[in-house]
Amino acid sequence: MDPAKYKTVLTTRGFTYNYYFAAAATPSKPTILFCHGFPSTSSHWRREALFFEERGYGVVVPDMLGYGGTSKPTDTDDYLPSKVSRDIIDILDAEAIGKAIAVGHDWGSTAVSRLANHFPERFLAYAFFAVPYVPVRPPAPYEQLLALSKAKYGYELYGYWEYLASDEFETDFRAHPDAFVNILFPSDPNIWKTHMAPRGLLQKSMQDNYSAPLAQYITEEDKKETIAGFLENGFRGPTRWYDVLITNKAAKDNIATIPEQRRFPPVTAPIFFGAAKHDKASVPQQGYDVFASPPFKNHSVTLREFDGDHWIILSCAEEINRELLRWIEESVVATSLKASL
Incomplete structure (x- = not known):
């Protein structure tokens, strides 16, 4: 993406956000907000962002x-979902x-989820x-989450979270940066099941x-970029996304700040879910179960598996x-036009 199209903004709580921006070519073309997760940056959305920019979308x-290039606070409380949503x-x-x-x-999906709760009036649709x-x-022990995933899928899907949130991860990463990249982006997706997801395996793999x-x-x-991002910018910022969850600070923030009537996206907003067929942590069935649950029975949900x-x-x-693009043209824009009539 063109570095000249990056901008910065100082948010109301005093943090600087770095972001890529291209204005919509016409009022009929909506703007698309892309949110990344760990350990990405905006660059991981490069092919999608440029594709839609070339077609006139904002x-x-x-x-x-x-x-x-965004601020990197080290206090877990700065990563509370309600605060990030406001940013x-x-x-x-x-x-x-x-x-x-x-x-x-990834974590960008969590951010989008909370935007749907806190600011539904600002969004046409969610993907x-x-x-x-x-x-x-409600808040629940991290151990309970691990036990539930192991009972359903045969192994702990998120056993690496506590390690990433620990100081030990920084020590191991500095000693073995290539190992982290090899594990996180392997040619064989099963490596996540044998060397990362179950509790203790990521730490052992890093140290080995x-x-x-x-x-x-x-x-x-x-x-x-991945290695330099940690070595140059520090570890506590990106890994606070894990800490705010396993400490239940995110859950408590959600319960305290999201009214009951906003616990799910508005039924008027189309939803798209793209599952990753070979994902060994965020397994597709989790998403299918969410969107098959009663709160979504009246939503327009498009499911695709990649x-x-x-x-x-x-x-x-x-x-x-x-x-x-097909979903936006056939579901989102069409729904928006119908609502405006």
Whole structure:
């Protein structure tokens, strides 16, 4: 993405956000907000962002809090979902964008979920990749989450979260940066099941300096950016996204700040879920279960499965662009026009 199209904004709570921006070519073309997750930056959305920009859509792609050129606070409380939601709205306000289409991947899907609760009036529709809409739930022990996933899927899907939130991760990363990239972006998706997801395996793999071929969709520039992002900018910012969850601070914030009537996206907003077929942490069935649940029975939900691992926004970008464009043209824009009549 053209570096000249990056801008910064100072949010109402005093943090600087770095974001890529391209204005919509015409009023009929909505603006799309792309939110990334861990350990990405806005650059991971490059193929999707440029695809839609070339077709006249507005595009906003922030480096999320803790990443890239955006502020990197180290206090977990700064990553509370209600606060991050306000930050993102500040970006839209800075560009005078009344309503947008929110698209998320990984932790970006969590951010989009909370935008749907806190600011539903600012969005036309919501799209989630790999990670589905994340329901508002009461605080629960991290151990319980691990036990539930192991009972259902045979292994702990999120056993690596506590390690990433720990100081030990920084020590191990500095000693074995290549091992982290090898594990996170492997050519064989099953490595997540054998070397990362179950509790204790990521730490052991890091300390063993694990090596394996990288996935073809990861460029040398991606690898350098990932490693440099941690070594130059620190670890506590990006990993606070994990800490705010496992400490239940996010759940408590959600319960305290989201009214009962806003616990799910508005039924008038179309939803898209793109599952990653070979994802061994955010397994597709989780998303299918969420959108098959009673709260979504009256929603317009489009489900698609892409033949890739967790990083489908990199490996399956061409197909994602095709399906997302069709959904926007046939569901989102059509619904918006109907509502305005």
